[in-house]
Amino acid sequence: MSPRTGTHLRSASACWHRAICLAPLLAIGAWLMALALNSPAFWWLGWVTLLPLFFSIRVLPPVQSFAAGAVWGSTLFLSSLRYASDVPQTWFAFGMLAVVPGAYAALASRVTQRRGFHPLLLGLGWVGVELALRPLAMHHGLLAHTQGDSLLVQTVGNLGGYILVAFVLALINAALLSALLEQTSEATGTRYVLVPPSPGWVLPILDRVRCIARALHRMQPRAPPRGLLPSN
Secondary structure (H helix, E strand, C coil), rough: HHHHHHHHHHHHHHHHHHHHHHHHHHHHHHHHHHHHHHHHHHHHHHHHHCHHHHHHHCCCHHHHHHHHHHHHHHHHHHHHHCCCCCCCCCCHHHHHHHHHHHHHHHHHHHHHHHHHHCCHHHHHHHHHHHCCCCCCCCCCCCCCCHCCCCCHHHHHHHHHHHHHHHHHHHHHHHHHHHHHHHHHHHHHCCCCCCCCCCCCHHHHHHHHHHHHHHHEEEEEEECCCCHHCCCC
């Protein structure tokens, strides 16, 4: 075995190990999606339920990202069996919910590798997911259905339908993850791939999140300077 082949195998093994570690988070995110689809009281979960999937896209290569998307979609189908949701309880629906998010995650991972983690592109790509799942005849698709009759659906939905609502929610999920990754990199010194700027209307939201995070960081207790420590 050549050194190059051995390096490639170790890298692939590390990626699969990372994907396996992310599986519980993906399952939790899909379960939260099923919960939001079942109950209008949990409409706010639609704003965060894609975070594990988007994080997998951010850190995994395309093949492992496809597996992550398939795990997310399969868990969504299995979780929906507990609830009286609009997800059809058929093998066709199971296959669609596994393959479509998997294909989306793989393609998004490839784009992320080339262009960086871009919330706008992820939001646009999710529109393709909603369109591909139309044969399942789910009321308002996936993301928009989590919002019930909320203000977002009544305003944005009346302008562009549930597809536009899904795009906005996917964009918010991705922008929130970008803000969290940026804040983590500032706090720990970890370097991440450059995140391109989000649309103008998202920037004030991200700035507010950053200001709150910085304020909380300043409020953390700190030890006194060494020169002021009491001597024994």
